[in-house]
Amino acid sequence: xxxxxxxxxxxxxxxxxxxxxxxxxxxxxxxxxxxxxxxxxxxxxxxxxxxxxxxxxxxxxxxxxxxxxxxxxxxxxxxxxxxxxxxxxxxxxxxxxxxxxxxxxxxxxxxxxxxxxxxxxxxxxxxxxxxxxxxxxxxxxxxxxxxxxxxxxxxxxxxxxxxxxxxxxxxxxxxxxxxxxxxxxxxxxxxxxxxxxxxxxxxxxxxxxxxxxxxxxxxxxxxxxxxxxxxxxxxxxxxxxxxxxxxxxxxxxxxxxxxxxxxxxxxxxxxxxxxxxxxxxxxxxxxxxxxxxxxxxxxxxxxxxxxxx
Amino acid sequence: xxxxxxxxxxxxxxxxxxxxxxxxxxxxxxxxxxxxxxxxxxxxxxxxxxxxxxxxxxxxxxxxxxxxxxxxxxxxxxxxxxxxxxxxxxxxxxxxxxxxxxxxxxxxxxxxxxxxxxxxxxxxxxxxxxxxxxxxxxxxxxxxxxxxxxxxxxxxxxxxxxxxxxxxxxxxxxxxxxxxxxxxxxxxxxxxxxxxxxxxxxxxxxxxxxxxxxxxxxxxxxxxxxxxx
Numbered sequence: 001x002x003x004x005x006x007x008x009x010x011x012x013x014x015x016x017x018x019x020x021x022x023x024x025x026x027x028x029x030x031x032x033x034x035x036x037x038x039x040x041x042x043x044x045x046x047x048x049x050x051x052x053x054x055x056x057x058x059x060x061x062x063x064x065x066x067x068x069x070x071x072x073x074x075x076x077x078x079x080x081x082x083x084x085x086x087x088x089x090x091x092x093x094x095x096x097x098x099x100x101x102x103x104x105x106x107x108x109x110x111x112x113x114x115x116x117x118x119x120x121x122x123x124x125x126x127x128x129x130x131x132x133x134x135x136x137x138x139x140x141x142x143x144x145x146x147x148x149x150x151x152x153x154x155x156x157x158x159x160x161x162x163x164x165x166x167x168x169x170x171x172x173x174x175x176x177x178x179x180x181x182x183x184x185x186x187x188x189x190x191x192x193x194x195x196x197x198x199x200x201x202x203x204x205x206x207x208x209x210x211x212x213x214x215x216x217x218x219x220x221x222x223x224x225x226x227x228x229x230x231x232x233x234x235x236x237x238x239x240x241x242x243x244x245x246x247x248x249x250x251x252x253x254x255x256x257x258x259x260x261x262x263x264x265x266x267x268x269x270x271x272x273x274x275x276x277x278x279x280x281x282x283x284x285x286x287x288x289x290x291x292x293x294x295x296x297x298x299x300x301x302x303x304x305x306x307x308x309x
Numbered sequence: 310x311x312x313x314x315x316x317x318x319x320x321x322x323x324x325x326x327x328x329x330x331x332x333x334x335x336x337x338x339x340x341x342x343x344x345x346x347x348x349x350x351x352x353x354x355x356x357x358x359x360x361x362x363x364x365x366x367x368x369x370x371x372x373x374x375x376x377x378x379x380x381x382x383x384x385x386x387x388x389x390x391x392x393x394x395x396x397x398x399x400x401x402x403x404x405x406x407x408x409x410x411x412x413x414x415x416x417x418x419x420x421x422x423x424x425x426x427x428x429x430x431x432x433x434x435x436x437x438x439x440x441x442x443x444x445x446x447x448x449x450x451x452x453x454x455x456x457x458x459x460x461x462x463x464x465x466x467x468x469x470x471x472x473x474x475x476x477x478x479x480x481x482x483x484x485x486x487x488x489x490x491x492x493x494x495x496x497x498x499x500x501x502x503x504x505x506x507x508x509x510x511x512x513x514x515x516x517x518x519x520x521x522x523x524x525x526x527x528x529x530x531x532x533x534x535x536x537x538x
């Protein structure tokens with residue numbers, strides 16, 4: 001008995017020390033401890049834990065359920081990352097639009113890229129069949145926002161206006177006609193897929209995506225000035241002001257993330273407005289071919305500011 | 310559609326959203342009140358005198374769960390049924406607490422772990438997501454973990470009250486629970502954090518059992534326990 005007591009005291013001390021260690025390790029440790037007490041009370045208790053008892057079977061099913069859920073979450077995070085990367089590339093591509101002479105080609109290329117992104121989003125929609133979308137919303141939200149940014153940027157370049165939520169959602173309805181090809185491609189086919197899958201962008205995701213869009217528009221504005229384009233900046237400042245007014249209208253009604261973006265949005269707007277101001281003031285005195293020089297120093301300054309903030 | 314029209318429409322959506330949240334918050338507050346009442350009622354078992362009338366206390370607690378059921382019923386009407394997880398955070402905490410309370414009642418009555426289905430039934434909700442307002446598995450497990458720490462406390466207090474057999478039964482129960490939780494592959498989230506606390510509850514109960522064994526106080530108790538089975 002006394003030996004047992006000593007053993008237990010020491011084992012408790014060890015256990016205390018390793019309290020923050022991994023659960024797996026503590027599990028292994030526990031096993032050893034039981035071996036030290038072949039005739040003790042603990043041994044009896046251990047035997048009481050019947051692996052096929054009602055409690056253990058229900059926990060086995062919990063294990064299954066949790067694993068399935070975590071796996072799905074991981075798959076969605078992966079898809080979201082891919083969507084983010086592809087959308088970012090599309091945005092970079094679209095920034096080349098103004099400087100390149102072959103604008104039409106770049107637009108077509110961006111369309112192809114966005115189609116690829118939409119295929120990924122379709123996989124997301126497939127994963128979410130029969131699920132509560134909000135349960136996994138955190139996994140896919142960053143990707144969706146980036147997609148909204150890309151798609152609205154393209155839409156702006158094409159039409160000079162803001163894409164609506166409805167318009168975005170319309171593009172995210174996937175018809176059943178290409179069901180065969182996807183079920184062949186991906187192994188996770190579902191027993192009874194509905195005729196169409198759709199993914200609805202939430203209003204908040206939309207707002208956050210649009211807020212990001214304004215940053216891109218600011219870049220576009222400064223970039224176009226650098227290229228000697230005098231009209232685009234004024235157009236952009238008009239557009240940005242509309243969006244800014246919209247955001248101030250929403251104000252604190254929206255969630256915290258939206259109000260956070262409002263600050264950055266204000267900065268972007270200020271930069272664009274300053275650019276327009278400079279254009280107006282100096283445009284009348286400096287010959288057009290020298291404007292590029294004026295703005296190349298201006299953009300450097302702005303970049304420095306950005307690095308600081 | 311002009312930009313300002315779009316934002317006006319979005320603002321409308323966001324305001325409607327806030328109204329829903331406000332409504333939910335009201336019901337959740339009422340639920341928290343009821344949960345506190347049940348907890349106060351059940352806290353009586355930790356007192357020496359409380360051990361005698363455990364069945365009576367459980368009976369009373371079960372009556373209170375009737376109120377919980379009507380409150381949850383009204384919570385269901387506050388938001389669209391397919392947006393459970395959108396507002397989940399609002400009632401997550403109180404639901405975990407209610408699971409714990411239900412599990413505690415069931416443990417005191419029958420010394421078994423309440424199943425997920427049984428909790429759902431006590432609370433008047435569904436166990437399955439497909440059928441409406443349901444009990445999320447992580448919330449259920451969190452509630453069960455709260456039960457473990459409550460039982461560790463009960464083990465200590467039952468010794469003080471002179472009931473030497475109860476700690477042994479609790480020990481068996483907690484050990485089984487511990488083995489059950491070890492089957493799960495938990496992610497690094499709040500549930501995992503709470504699970505990490507389970508080993509201290511196990512340790513606490515083991516210490517109580519140890520104290521009883523070296524003093525020979527578990528002898529008659531183990532005989533009694535043997536008869537029970």
